[in-house]
Amino acid sequence: MPHDPPRRDRLRTPALVLDLDALERNIATMVATAKAAGVALRPHAKSHKCPEIARRLAASGALGPACATIGEAEAMAAAGLGGILITSPMATDDMLARVRRLLLRGADLLLVADHAGNVDALDALAAAAGRRLSIIVELDVGVGRTGCIEIADAVALARHIAGHKPLRFAGIQGYYGNLQQVMPFDERQQRAAAQIERIRALVAALTAERLKPEIITGSGTGTHWIDAQSHLFTELQPGSFLFLDSCYQPIPLSPAGNPFTPALFVAAGVVTANHPTKVIVNAGWKAFATDSGKPVPLRGAPAGATYRYMGDEHGAVEFESGPAPALGAVIELLTSHCDPTVNLHARYQVVRGEAVVDEWPIAARGY
Amino acid sequence: MPHDPPRRDRLRTPALVLDLDALERNIATMVATAKAAGVALRPHAKSHKCPEIARRLAASGALGPACATIGEAEAMAAAGLGGILITSPMATDDMLARVRRLLLRGADLLLVADHAGNVDALDALAAAAGRRLSIIVELDVGVGRTGCIEIADAVALARHIAGHKPLRFAGIQGYYGNLQQVMPFDERQQRAAAQIERIRALVAALTAERLKPEIITGSGTGTHWIDAQSHLFTELQPGSFLFLDSCYQPIPLSPAGNPFTPALFVAAGVVTANHPTKVIVNAGWKAFATDSGKPVPLRGAPAGATYRYMGDEHGAVEFESGPAPALGAVIELLTSHCDPTVNLHARYQVVRGEAVVDEWPIAARGY
Numbered sequence: 001m002p003h004d005p006p007r008r009d010r011l012r013t014p015a016l017v018l019d020l021d022a023l024e025r026n027i028a029t030m031v032a033t034a035k036a037a038g039v040a041l042r043p044h045a046k047s048h049k050c051p052e053i054a055r056r057l058a059a060s061g062a063l064g065p066a067c068a069t070i071g072e073a074e075a076m077a078a079a080g081l082g083g084i085l086i087t088s089p090m091a092t093d094d095m096l097a098r099v100r101r102l103l104l105r106g107a108d109l110l111l112v113a114d115h116a117g118n119v120d121a122l123d124a125l126a127a128a129a130g131r132r133l134s135i136i137v138e139l140d141v142g143v144g145r146t147g148c149i150e151i152a153d154a155v156a157l158a159r160h161i162a163g164h165k166p167l168r169f170a171g172i173q174g175y176y177g178n179l180q181q182v183m184p185f186d187e188r189q190q191r192a193a194a195q196i197e198r199i200r201a202l203v204a205a206l207t208a209e210r211l212k213p214e215i216i217t218g219s220g221t222g223t224h225w226i227d228a229q230s231h232l233f234t235e236l237q238p239g240s241f242l243f244l245d246s247c248y249q250p251i252p253l254s255p256a257g258n259p260f261t262p263a264l265f266v267a268a269g270v271v272t273a274n275h276p277t278k279v280i281v282n283a284g285w286k287a288f289a290t291d292s293g294k295p296v297p298l299r300g301a302p303a304g305a306t307y308r309y310m311g312d313e314h315g316a317v318e319f320e321s322g323p324a325p326a327l328g329a330v331i332e333l334l335t336s337h338c339d340p341t342v343n344l345h346a347r348y349q350v351v352r353g354e355a356v357v358d359e360w361p362i363a364a365r366g367y
Numbered sequence: 368m369p370h371d372p373p374r375r376d377r378l379r380t381p382a383l384v385l386d387l388d389a390l391e392r393n394i395a396t397m398v399a400t401a402k403a404a405g406v407a408l409r410p411h412a413k414s415h416k417c418p419e420i421a422r423r424l425a426a427s428g429a430l431g432p433a434c435a436t437i438g439e440a441e442a443m444a445a446a447g448l449g450g451i452l453i454t455s456p457m458a459t460d461d462m463l464a465r466v467r468r469l470l471l472r473g474a475d476l477l478l479v480a481d482h483a484g485n486v487d488a489l490d491a492l493a494a495a496a497g498r499r500l501s502i503i504v505e506l507d508v509g510v511g512r513t514g515c516i517e518i519a520d521a522v523a524l525a526r527h528i529a530g531h532k533p534l535r536f537a538g539i540q541g542y543y544g545n546l547q548q549v550m551p552f553d554e555r556q557q558r559a560a561a562q563i564e565r566i567r568a569l570v571a572a573l574t575a576e577r578l579k580p581e582i583i584t585g586s587g588t589g590t591h592w593i594d595a596q597s598h599l600f601t602e603l604q605p606g607s608f609l610f611l612d613s614c615y616q617p618i619p620l621s622p623a624g625n626p627f628t629p630a631l632f633v634a635a636g637v638v639t640a641n642h643p644t645k646v647i648v649n650a651g652w653k654a655f656a657t658d659s660g661k662p663v664p665l666r667g668a669p670a671g672a673t674y675r676y677m678g679d680e681h682g683a684v685e686f687e688s689g690p691a692p693a694l695g696a697v698i699e700l701l702t703s704h705c706d707p708t709v710n711l712h713a714r715y716q717v718v719r720g721e722a723v724v725d726e727w728p729i730a731a732r733g734y
Contacts, residue, residue, distance in 0.1 A: 012461045046679060068680045069649070088649065088680060092636035092695045094379040114639055117694050145647055145677045146639040153641075177678055269459035272481055272513045274520075280512055282436070282455065285707045286733075290658040291676070309658070310512050311544055312413060312706045313435045313455060327484050328459045339679045340652045344710070346733050366653075366713050 008351045009300065009330050013269035014287040016345035017332060018360070020352050022263035023053075023242060029259045030224070030241050031060050037228035040235040042066045042085055042217065047239030047339045049364035050348065051079030058083075064108070066217075066237040067364075070098045073109065075364035082108035085136070085217065087173065087237065088146055091118050096125055103129040110215075112173055114138045114147050116160050119167065126166035134170035135161050136215060139202055141174040141195040151202045158211045171215025172206070174199045175237070180222030185252045192226045200232060225254035245338040247292050265332040266295060266341070267349070268315070273327040278318040281331055285312050288333075289340035295333035300325055307333055375718045376667070376697050380636035381654040383712035384699060385727070387719050389630035390420075390609060396626045397591070397608050398427050404595035407602040409433045409452055409584065414606030414706045416731035417715065418446030425450075431475070433584075433604040434731075437465045440476065442731035449475035452503070452584065454540065454604065455513055458485050463492055470496040477582075479540055481505045481514045483527050486534065493533035501537035502528045503582060506569055508541040508562040518569045525578045538582025539573070541566045542604070547589030552619045559593045567599060592621035612705040614659050632699040633662060633708070634716070635682070640694040645685040648698055652679050655700075656707035662700035667692055674700055 034041045043057050046068035054065045054076055064083020067073040073084050090099050113119050113135050126133035139154045140147030148154040161169040176195050182188040206213055219227040219236040227233050240248050243264035252258055268283035288295050297305040302319040310316050335341040343365055350358035401408045410424050413435035421432045421443055431450020434440040440453050457466050480486050480502050493500035506521045507514030515521040528536040543562050549555040573580055586594040586603040594600050607615055610631035619625055635650035655662050664672040669686040677683050702708040710732055717725035
């Protein structure tokens with residue numbers, strides 16, 4: 001189907017709209033923060049799932065993309081990106097077979113492990129692929145998800161890796177995803193500091209065993225400033241700063257506030273205009289992630305309008321006073337949780353001001 | 368990427384698993400209920416978004432697919448399906464242009480309208496396409512979403528349609544989506560009965576104006592039995608009965624209970640097995656719809672295990688006693704809300720017992 005809408009207010013709906021000016025500002029701001037603190041960036045591709053954005057980040061000096069899934073890593077490698085860190089363990093037979101294929105194709109990969117059985121499987125595939133494989137040991141820093149639970153477990157796993165010829169112990173990962181949106185800022189900082197101390201203890205224990213980690217990776221948009229100031233991490237993995245969704249928008253990300261600008265919106269069309277104080281738009285549970293909060297109507301909506309989910313394909317934009325949007329009009333809404341919202345769409349409609357200037361495929365959508 | 372996993376317990380994860388035996392039983396049960404009541408079926412494709420399933424329904428006697436979006440209608444028409452009813456107003460310029468293209472290609476389409484301005488636009492495009500277009504007037508039956516609000520509005524709109532030569536007034540639609548999961552059954556039945564009386568009043572008012580509706584369409588899985596027994600509707604639009612998600616599973620759908628069987632699961636792989644009473648799987652907010660309830664771990668999980676969301680790509684399968692699933696094992700979970708969960712995946716892995724027997728693209732995924 002041909003699809004070249006030239007104007008932002010006439011987009012095919014629902015559409016995922018990316019404001020390029022805001023994106024470029026957000027990247028420049030994050031790059032400046034990292035540079036000032038002397039820490040590298042490996043921004044997380046689970047947020048954007050888009051090789052074009054990963055390329056722009058690499059051109060701004062990023063080490064490469066962090067990826068949550070093997071599918072994201074495949075999409076990034078296929079687009080010619082290097083420095084790919086898969087931040088979650090590759091543990092099923094299918095994942096391991098796909099890692100092997102990536103290695104055979106020469107992909108520049110870093111993997112994470114949290115279990116000796118997993119390390120043994122990676123050892124076998126590295127040997128079979130005839131490539132040395134760099135492995136990062138993950139420490140669970142209070143999330144209760146992936147990672148070694150105790151510092152001693154992480155040290156033992158690093159030792160286990162170092163004992164396998166085809167493998168190289170490359171460093172450690174600790175990501176406190178549960179702290180990213182803790183309010184107020186002081187509490188976030190204190191709780192992150194406690195985990196930073198645990199990671200320092202792991203570094204000390206490894207160093208005592210002549211396994212000093214070269215890479216110390218982790219962090220996210222919510223703690224990126226805190227983690228940069230810790231001078232512990234060698235690299236940071238933020239992703240949401242690119243878009244600044246409605247979850248992150250009210251959150252101070254440094255003592256000076258929030259330096260990022262909303263860049264990601266969903267454009268929806270008015271399909272019913274029979275009510276005095278609301279219109280019905282064609283964007284519902286299938287156009288927005290519903291796990292955290294609600295989208296916020298902005299462009300094309302009366303000031304102060306709010307959004308209410310009304311099923312799979314519909315929502316209500318409600319307002320106290322008009323003028324009401326017309327039947328067929330396009331309204332843009334700030335997304336609630338950016339990562340799973342991006343995952344619902346096939347492409348970004350890239351805009352500057354009123355113009356649609358490009359269309360970027362979300363190549364790693366889904367898995 | 369080649370992708371031919373022969374066995375259900377070795378699927379690439381996350382995968383959307385469709386149990387073909389259960390699907391066939393669910394279709395046969397719904398067909399028998401409709402036949403016994405003398406009502407036709409136009410099952411809703413917004414649930415399955417898959418031409419192969421629409422074809423099987425048509426082969427079982429369905430009139431054609433109901434579609435929520437123009438994208439679904441395009442996918443169904445491209446697959447050669449007729450009897451397509453788009454159940455939501457086509458009101459933006461883009462939607463209207465795409466309807467016109469479908470008409471020019473000879474698609475067998477029925478459209479819904481709730482506004483005179485929308486009817487005028489449809490009139491213009493039908494004239495331009497040189498095709499007569501059948502329009503169904505929607506009445507809002509208590510949802511507050513799409514549809515004419517008052518019976519008099521719906522009658523006026525039917526008259527408006529009848530006054531346009533390129534258009535044909537084909538009937539009415541009333542869908543109480545808000546009642547589909549009301550418990551207990553008696554309350555659902557009473558509240559549906561009140562809306563059925565409103566639709567009967569609309570039929571009477573239209574008949575008095577010599578605009579007796581040929582088609583009376585609506586209904587869903589939750590009220591299909593009630594609506595079939597009403598002998599008001601000429602056709603029913605259920606969709607979720609195909610899959611029976613964890614929202615619908617506990618709901619009695621007739622006085623005799625729930626005659627459908629769960630058919631849709633997400634297969635997830637164990638990526639971390641470091642905890643005594645849980646494993647971490649690679650399916651989170653991006654693999655399950657999160658708007659209603661949680662998935663339920665079944666195959667491969669200890670009896671009584673529960674699921675907890677742990678972010679975009681992860682969840683915890685928690686249990687009191689083992690044996691714990693092994694690292695790399697595949698666990699299947701009953702989906703929570705089927706429609707938006709299907710929309711997250713590119714294809715169904717179709718299984719019979721332990722065998723993966725086919726792969727069906729979800730052609731209308733997204734928009």
